[in-house]
Amino acid sequence: KAGVTQTPRYLIKTRGQQVTLSCSPISGHRSVSWYQQTPGQGLQFLFEYFSETQRNKGNFPGRFSGRQFSNSRSEMNVSTLELGDSALYLCASSLGTSGGPYEQYFGPGTRLTVT
Amino acid sequence: AQKVTQAQTEISVVEKEDVTLDCVYETRDTTYYLFWYKQPPSGELVFLIRRNSFDEQNEISGRYSWNFQKSTSSFNFTITASQVVDSAVYFCALSEAGYQKVTFGTGTKLQVIP
Numbered sequence: 001k002a003g004v005t006q007t008p009r010y011l012i013k014t015r016g017q018q019v020t021l022s023c024s025p026i027s028g029h030r031s032v033s034w035y036q037q038t039p040g041q042g043l044q045f046l047f048e049y050f051s052e053t054q055r056n057k058g059n060f061p062g063r064f065s066g067r068q069f070s071n072s073r074s075e076m077n078v079s080t081l082e083l084g085d086s087a088l089y090l091c092a093s094s095l096g097t098s099g100g101p102y103e104q105y106f107g108p109g110t111r112l113t114v115t
Numbered sequence: 116a117q118k119v120t121q122a123q124t125e126i127s128v129v130e131k132e133d134v135t136l137d138c139v140y141e142t143r144d145t146t147y148y149l150f151w152y153k154q155p156p157s158g159e160l161v162f163l164i165r166r167n168s169f170d171e172q173n174e175i176s177g178r179y180s181w182n183f184q185k186s187t188s189s190f191n192f193t194i195t196a197s198q199v200v201d202s203a204v205y206f207c208a209l210s211e212a213g214y215q216k217v218t219f220g221t222g223t224k225l226q227v228i229p
Binding site: 035044048056088092103106109 | 160213214221
């Protein structure tokens, strides 16, 4: 079974720009979560999508948004980039069905650098 | 609010030593789930274990074992006879039952010296 894939792997953007990151979950997984990982704040939960609906949300500003498609693939968007948005963005997939939360399977991440 | 504390920032051990990684959590929920993940130098987090709050049995998987003590809100992880390949950052995590909203600890970086 193919793992979680994320594209692109590396990205360099300028302050004020916007960026879209993509995540393809493991086949059969309907839940996709996004995390931001930084040396200072560690791993922080952004949001979770299940069946094209945002089901859970972390404490991030509205500049961070996401969506999920009918094939469970997900994208996250960050608008008006700030220097502090430089981080490793991780996507994780899980079954997401009742009886959870289930273990998550993580992708390799997208390393975003904002200059 | 939920909180996970991993007080050990970095640990170094010599190969074949046993090592215990501590995890203390806080939650007001009566039903919750605890996890451990490993992040090797390559960067990709790997799931190790999932445990719900009603199951306090200790678990052993090869050289890995976990000790869950609800009375002290701890979910410690022990690696027996450590190997160089165990070098990684280990994260303890917590989630309320029914929600895929995971709170991670800050991680413990384990270095196993040959």
